Amino acid sequence: MDRKKLILMVASAGTFVEALDIAIVNLSIPSIQEQFGIGTETVQWLQTLYVLFFGGFLIIGGKLSDQIGRRRIFLLGSLIFMLTSLGAGLSTGFEMLAIFRALQGLGAAFIMPSAMSIVTNTFMDDQERNRAVGIFSSFAAIGSGSGLSLGGIISTYLSWHWVFLINVPVLAVTLILAYYYLPKDEISVKSQKTDLVSGILLVLGLLSLTYGAHELIHIKENTAIVVSSFIATVILLSLLFYRLKSVSQPLIDLSLMKNRPLKLSGLSFVALGAFFIGFLFLISLMLQKDMNHSAASAGLMLVPFSIMSALVAKFVLPHISKRLDSAQMAIFGWSFMLAGALLLLTSVYIGHPLPLVLxxxxxxxxxxxTFCFTAQSVLGVQDIQPSDYGIASSVGSTSYFLGAGIGLSFMTLISRIFPSEWAVGNLSLFILIGYAMIALVMLCYFIFKNIKIGESEVAVS
Structure with a gap:
């Protein structure tokens, strides 16, 4: 196999596993509740802690991959993820399981930006990079999509322990291949400094924000805690912003945030995280609660779409990327997201016909x-220097998981305020449609501004 292709496969395997674990726990929750005798409010922390640590440490993972080395951070993240997956699978108490689940998020936060940086530094030609990022992103999309499928099947026919243990052999092979085949880091560690204070402020600020969003549904019972969480977020992030402007080697170069494509990519990823994680949550409820399918049956129904994502990435995406730029391709992808949400909404009104839902x-x-994740990933790094690929890619990933946490909390809050006869009411699907519309408006405005700027430059010349 061509060395570049092997590097792409190794990086993609790492991101597949971390994306898989976002969704795989969902259909195993009843089994975990039964074994440990806990309620829904308690078991939800397995997902929340994973997202908290994942989103909170992503920027640090990206910065470290730029400073210490992409290969080193990828190996470290993969090792952490493998060991914590083993610990989670062997857990005998819920507290132990929750701790290992949080540390899985830490490992994933190191894997994601370093893997993306490895891909973007290996494939430098624009068309070659688009195709490589497309394959890489499809593994993330396949991992997220197939998490529900595998989670339902494993929890039904094996046990919830294997939801975590399945990661161990995959990551063991990935570590061996990564050690021997990923390119060596050419970075002088002594000449680099890591702004740890800014890193701590960032993590605490994002953790506080995500915790507040998660607990927003309980604001009546815990008003002081929720409000304090948001106040702490403002204070911590204000201190972070002040420090980033004042230190000589900041964690994040604020001049990067002036890059319009990077800003658009980050905002679009917020919408994508809110939409897709919300979709995974809703489709699980719709198939099991509203349509009375078992966890295994629901999982098997979703398997073909993971395969479809891989086929689209391999055979369709390269042709589309030759004809559309990254912003146009993102609009193309979001059009499918919007169409899918409209179909699910229609199904609610006409009795959930299975073909329409699927x-x-x-x-x-x-x-x-597949198209959205690929296009927005390419958009975020298109005008960025190679030395900043890690931090740029982590901005998109952080935005995705913040969108996931906040968007899902908002959807849950609204569904509690306005209950429906169905587990998945029409209001939740209207919220999904809203996320898609916001993303489409931002992308269309970006393209319009670029056209106007181009016309101005032509007029001046």
């Missing part, structure tokens, strides 16, 4: 996510 899922998980 067609909506195919538009979102099988097609739309």
């Amino acid at each position: 067609l909506g899922a195919a538009c979102i998980s099988g097609i739309g996510m």
Whole structure:
């Protein structure tokens, strides 16, 4: 196999596993509750802690991959993820499981930006990079989409322990291949300094924000805690902003945030995280609660869309990327996301016909996510220097998981305020449609501004 292709496969395997674990726990929750005798409010922390640590440490993971080395951070993140997956799978108490689940998020936060940086530094030609990022992103999309499938099947026919243990052999092989085949880091560690204070402020600020968003649904019972969480977020992030402007080697170069494509990519990833993680949550409820399918049956129904995502990435995406730029391709992907949400909404009104529900899922998980994730990843690094690829890619990933946490909390809050006869009411799907519309408006405005800027430059010349 060509060395570049092998590097791409190794990096993609790492991001597949971390994306898989976002969704794989969902259909195993009843089994975990039964074994430990805990309620829904308690077991939800398995997902929350993973997202908190993942989103909170992503920027640090990206910065360290730029400073210490992409290969070193990828190996470290993969090792952490493998060992914590083993610990989670062997856990005998819920507290132990929750700790290992949080540390899985830490490992994932090191894997994601370093893997993306490895890909963007290995494939430098624009068309070659688009295709490589497309394959890489499809593994993330496949991992997210297939998490529900595998989680339902494993929890039904094996046990919830294997939801975590399945990661161990995959990551063991990935570590061996990464050690021997990933390019060596050419970075002088002595000449680099890591702004740890800014890193701590960032992590605490994001953790506080995500915790507040998660607990927003309980604001009546815990008003002081929720409000304090948001106040702490403002204070911590204000201190972070002040420090980033004042230190000589900041964690994040604020001049990067002036890059319009990077800003658009980050905002679009917020919408994508809110939409896709919300979709994974809703499709699980719709198939099991509203349509009375078992966890295994629901999982098997979603398997074809993971395969579809891989096929789209390999055979369709390269042709589309030759004809559309990254912003246009993102609009193309979001159009499928919007169409899928509209199909799911229609199904609520006409009795949940299975073909219509699965067609909506195919538009979102099988097609739309692949194009959106790829296009927005490429958009975020298109005007960035190679030395900043790690931090740039981590901005997108952080935005994605912050969007996931805040968006899902908002959707849950609204569904509690306005309950429905169905587990998945029409209001939740209207919220998904809203996320898609916001992303489409931002992308269209970006393209319009670029056209106006181009016309101005032509007029001046």
